[in-house]
Amino acid sequence: MNHLKLHSDLTQAVVINTQTLPWLPSPAAGVMRRLLHRDGDEVAVATSLVRYAPDSKFDRHTHDRGEEFFVLEGEFADEYGRYPAGCAVRNPWGSSHAPFTDGGCIIFVKLRQLQAEDQQRRVIDTRAAAWEPGPAAGIELMPLGGFGSEQTSLVKLAPSAGLLCRDHQGCQGGAEIFVISGELQHEQRHCGPGNWLRLPDCHQHQPLSSAQGCTFWLKTGHLPPTSRARP
Known part of the structure; x- marks a missing residue:
C-alpha cells in the first residue's frame, strides 16, 4: 500500500455508512x-x-x-x-x-x-461493566479510558433523549462516533449500526438524538478546531 491520505484532514467533518x-x-x-x-x-x-x-x-x-x-x-x-x-x-x-x-x-x-x-x-468487557448517569436524563455513559482532554466512552441514549457533544467534553476537541446499535439522528441524517461520524466543530452541530434509542462508541477531546463547512 502506497502512502494513502483518506479523510486525513482532521479539521474536516465526515459521516460514513461503513456498510457501503x-x-x-x-x-x-x-x-x-x-x-x-x-x-x-x-x-x-x-x-x-x-x-x-x-x-x-x-x-x-x-x-x-x-x-x-x-x-x-x-x-x-x-x-x-x-x-x-x-x-x-x-x-x-x-x-x-x-x-x-x-x-x-x-x-x-x-x-x-x-x-x-x-x-x-x-x-x-462492556457487557459486565456498570453504566453511569450521563449529563442529562435518558443518557448513560460507560468510560472506556482516556488521558487529559481525550476521553473514550460508550453512550446509551434512551428513546427521544438528546446529547450535545459539548456536554461530554466536546467543543474544544471535537467528537468521533461509531454507532453500535439502534439509530442515531445527526441533524437530518438517520445513522444506523456501522455509521462512523467525525465532528471536529461539534459545538456548531445540533444535539445528537435517537427516536428509538441507541448505543454508540464516543471519543471526545482529540480533534483540532475548524471553521470549515459541515458535510
Whole structure:
C-alpha cells in the first residue's frame, strides 16, 4: 500500500455508512479492512474496521504510538487474553502482540492515536461493566479510558433523549462516533449500526438524538478546531 491520505484532514467533518464500503485485503491472509481514515502506508495513523476470517491471524507487531479497539462481532484474541464482542481494549505506545481468532471477528480499531504519556493498558468487557448517569436524563455513559482532554466512552441514549457533544467534553476537541446499535439522528441524517461520524466543530452541530434509542462508541477531546463547512 502506497502512502494513502483518506479523510486525513482532521479539521474536516465526515459521516460514513461503513456498510457501503468494500473490504480490502491486508498483508495477512484472511484479514480484510474497511478504511475510514488513513494517513500513511502499511504503518499509518488509521481508523478502520478489520474482519478476521475463522482461524486467521496477524504476525506479531508493535504499536509504536498505541492502539485502541472495540470488538463488534465474534471473538478477538492475542497472547494476553480473549476479547468477545463488547470488549474495549487500549494498548499503549510500545506495546506488541500477535492477534488471532478461532471463529472469526470484526473489530473497530484506531492506530497511532494515543498520547505517549498514557501508559496504562485497559481491557473493559462492556457487557459486565456498570453504566453511569450521563449529563442529562435518558443518557448513560460507560468510560472506556482516556488521558487529559481525550476521553473514550460508550453512550446509551434512551428513546427521544438528546446529547450535545459539548456536554461530554466536546467543543474544544471535537467528537468521533461509531454507532453500535439502534439509530442515531445527526441533524437530518438517520445513522444506523456501522455509521462512523467525525465532528471536529461539534459545538456548531445540533444535539445528537435517537427516536428509538441507541448505543454508540464516543471519543471526545482529540480533534483540532475548524471553521470549515459541515458535510
